[in-house]
Amino acid sequence: MEQVGLAATSDVTLWSLFMEAGLVVKLVMVGLVAASIWTWAIIVDKTMSFGRVRRRLDNFEEIFWSGQSLEELYRTLSEQKTTGMGAIFVAAMREWKKSFERGARTPIGLQQRIEKAMDVTLARESEELESRLGSLATIGSAAPFIGLFGTVVGIMTSFQAIAGSQSTNLAVVAPGIAEALLATAIGLLAAIPAVIGYNKLSGDANKITARMEAFADEFSAILSRQIDEKLQPRQAAE
Template sequence: MPHRKGCNIIFTLIEQTSIVLILVAVILLMASVWSWTIIIQKTISFRLVRHQVRKFDKIFLSDISLDELYKMVKERSKGPSSLVFATGWAEWEKSKSENGGSTAGVSSRIERSVDIIIMKEQEKLSYGLAFLATVGSTAPFVGLLGTVWGIKNAFDEIAISQNTNLAIVAPGIAEALVATALGLFAAIPALIFYNKLSVDLDRIVRTLEIFADELSTEFSRELDS
């Protein structure tokens, strides 16, 4: 049967392939699959975060009061901007209650607490990007290792058979070049999307920092009133 014949050919090729080349191929394929998992997950996640940030900024810049905004955030808090605002508001209320209404040092404490939250959000959003950077920088060399090993095996076959016929050398070299191709297949998307997602993350963090400055300004107005 054709199906059984195809399976036999595949098993024969695997048996004839060096264990090192098989290991290299498996590592690169797993790295590629996991990279694409991170790429898809981060692309969707960053898109959702940008939407949440834009939506919250629009509400924040409207005529809504800070009290009303906090009530709304408390009922349905979504996105890092909501978390930044809730953190700033919590520090605001805590400082007023602990200091008996004194406003000394309130602004600096709010800024520090908000900065900590932004750093935590940045760390959470950046999870997985280091793996993309690692795959992008190391996968070509892993593929090159498989290529070198495959070419070495090809030359070993020549030495054993004492035959330089292309039919003897070609299969081993072809297997070796497949390792290089797999390395590039894993590295190129990982590197491209690492750069893109890093830029997207920087924009999100910068937006949160701008929002934190705007929030500090609003709290300063409350202190002066």
């Protein structure tokens, strides 16, 4: 009889641990698993989207610095949906076109408007890049505590059960503690990738944003030179 009992209690697979846990611990475990799924979903999604963004930036820079006419580039890009540098370029060109079509008077006002348009687009793009990274940070910092909460509750209940069974045998004590520790394990399992992924992805997003800001500054300088070249003859003609 004793051996049968020992065999039953020694069956400490992950599934049996999960099933023997209490309701609170189960909820904590399920929530942590969901957090882990969400974390990995974000990490996969961001990694892929950042790769896409980087590739587009490379393509756009290649086209932009190829010597192609800005008018032509604008015409081709404005017809399709653009992201990243393309969006910035399109926004700046659109503002430029509008100003010239309606007859801009002062170069300084035109310059400011173009820069504003580019800033707005840049902010929108960087927000898109950094979206959902905040939830990664939240999971990374909160998951260990949630797991610890599950562990504490599980150990509490198991100690209460030990007190009821009036036996301090390690075979009686161990399963409850192991099951409670599983919650912390799952919490750490979700938190560690979240923290690492957050650091990596936020760094990547900052790099991409910095790259787009640099392009915006550069393009702003080009447009400023163009404004001077195009407005001075007009003023001279008048």
